[in-house]
Amino acid sequence: MNVGIVGGGQLARMLALAGYPLGLRFQMLDPAADACAGQIAPLIQGDYDDEARLRQLAEWAEVVTFDFENVPAAAARALERQTVTFNPPAGALAAAQDRLYEKALFWELGIPTPPFATVDSLEELRAAVGRIHLPAVLKTRRLGYDGKGQRVLRASEDIEPAWRALGGVPLLLEGFVPFQREVSVLAARGRDGATVFYPLVENHHRDGILRLSRAPLAAPELESEGWDHARRLLERLNYVGLLAIEFFVRDDRLIANEMAPRVHNSGHWTIEGATTSQFENHLRAILGLPLGSTTALGHSVMLNCIGAMPERAAVLAVPGAHYHAYGKAPLPGRKVGHLTLRAEHPDALQTGLDRLLPLVGLEASEFD
Ligand code: AMP
Numbered sequence: 034m035n036v037g038i039v040g041g042g043q044l045a046r047m048l049a050l051a052g053y054p055l056g057l058r059f060q061m062l063d064p065a066a067d068a069c070a071g072q073i074a075p076l077i078q079g080d081y082d083d084e085a086r087l088r089q090l091a092e093w094a095e096v097v098t099f100d101f102e103n104v105p106a107a108a109a110r111a112l113e114r115q116t117v118t119f120n121p122p123a124g125a126l127a128a129a130q131d132r133l134y135e136k137a138l139f140w141e142l143g144i145p146t147p148p149f150a151t152v153d154s155l156e157e158l159r160a161a162v163g164r165i166h167l168p169a170v171l172k173t174r175r176l177g178y179d180g181k182g183q184r185v186l187r188a189s190e191d192i193e194p195a196w197r198a199l200g201g202v203p204l205l206l207e208g209f210v211p212f213q214r215e216v217s218v219l220a221a222r223g224r225d226g227a228t229v230f231y232p233l234v235e236n237h238h239r240d241g242i243l244r245l246s247r248a249p250l251a252a253p254e255l256e257s258e259g260w261d262h263a264r265r266l267l268e269r270l271n272y273v274g275l276l277a278i279e280f281f282v283r284d285d286r287l288i289a290n291e292m293a294p295r296v297h298n299s300g301h302w303t304i305e306g307a308t309t310s311q312f313e314n315h316l317r318a319i320l321g322l323p324l325g326s327t328t329a330l331g332h333s334v335m336l337n338c339i340g341a342m343p344e345r346a347a348v349l350a351v352p353g354a355h356y357h358a359y360g361k362a363p364l365p366g367r368k369v370g371h372l373t374l375r376a377e378h379p380d381a382l383q384t385g386l387d388r389l390l391p392l393v394g395l396e397a398s399e400f401d
Contacts, residue, residue, distance in 0.1 A: 034320060035057075035059075035096075036095070036097075037090040037097040037098070038059060038060070039061075039104050040081075041069065041076050042100055043069055045059075045061050045068075047312050048296065051313040057316065060075045060077060060090060060093055060094065061100075062077045062087065065078075082105045082107055082108050097119045098295075102129045102130060102293055102295060106123070120274050120318075122271060124270055126294055129291070132177070132291070133149075133174050133205055138269070145289065146288060150205070151204070151205055158206065161206040162186065168187045169209050170206070171183065171204055171205075172204065172205050175202070182199065184199060186206075210290075212283050213285075215235070216233050216235050216236065216250060216282055217234045217246075217278060217297065217300075219275060219299070219311055220276055221275045221324055222274070223273065227323075231248070231307060233249060233252055243298050245336050246302055247332075247334045248303075258286070274319050275297070276293070279291050297311070301335045302333040303327075304357075304373060305330070305355050305373050306329055307326075307328065308326035308328045309325025333373060334373070334374050336373075339393070339394070340363060340394075341369060342369055343392035348389065351389055353382075354372060355372065356372060
């Protein structure tokens with residue numbers, strides 16, 4: 034079967050790597066000639082709203098999916114008009130592309146969020162700060178990722194500079210959540226509505242970028258709360274594929290931050306750390322195949338490699354460590370790969386982690 038992917042980054046690349054053993058073929062559409070998935074599958078170079086290129090992809094593929102959530106709405110609609118199956122559904126993409134719609138949907142489903150207000154002028158920002166109070170986070174409603182397009186407001190002097198930095202596009206002001214930890218829920222829903230949930234993942238960010246994920250997090254009550262939230266979202270969106278939801282944990286309750294209608298960085302550990310990876314389950318879901326077990330195989334931790342890859346031999350010298358280079362040129366701030374460490378026992382995991390952390394520029398004391 035032929036699978037088309039809109040976007041040719043590392044997520045498309047890992048989807049293809051998971052799909053080849055299933056006998057699938059892939060083509061990706063990406064504006065960049067050097068998109069890293071192009072190293073392992075044919076790449077159609079073209080803009081995401083290039084109707085001719087989209088048609089070319091749709092004519093070749095039986096199923097089309099995407100590897101990032103900012104696929105233009107017009108492209109999603111154009112693909113849905115073709116004879117291919119396009120999943121996850123365009124409605125889920127639309128909800129995830131705008132932080133206001135996303136939060137409104139969470140509220141409608143009874144999923145708690147930080148307090149929020151739309152902001153389209155400096156006056157509205159001042160009024161919103163009056164209602165939400167400081168500290169707060171000002172975010173662009175669209176096209177934000179990895180902490181880009183957001184500013185934390187701690188004092189009233191921060192209001193004008195934040196407006197100058199971000200104003201001019203629709204914004205959202207959110208209450209700052211003094212969270213105890215951040216977690217994510219990954220779930221996959223098949224074409225027949227069958228749904229599977231992965232164990233709860235704990236995430237650590239630095240400068241808005243995910244640096245470390247650990248799973249499973251032994252917190253059964255939080256996990257079942259997260260799975261309930263995910264189930265309601267999947268059903269409401271008539272979702273097919275893998276969905277990730279990121280939450281803050283405050284006072285032992287979940288507060289939703291955002292969702293991603295695609296495979297997610299906080300699920301990379303599942304390649305070695307779960308019976309079926311998130312990538313394989315996404316493909317199984319969109320192809321109408323039976324979903325695979327999400328059971329964790331012991332304990333896993335995933336470390337992102339930001340800017341450059343660590344030395345291969347140093348990583349592989351750590352028992353249980355796996356090396357994933359995405360084939361991307363090194364660039365400050367760029368996700369170029371990840372490492373996964375898997376162990377049967379948490380103690381062994383910690384010993385290996387202490388050796389890997391310095392290799393990716395992190396201090397052991399940050400992640401006790
Ligand atoms: P986002 O791009 O919305 O996922 O934000 C990136 C990271 O910034 C989150 O994972 C948090 O670590 C932090 N952050 C975002 N929004 C808030 C908030 N309302 N309160 C506290 N921290 C936040």
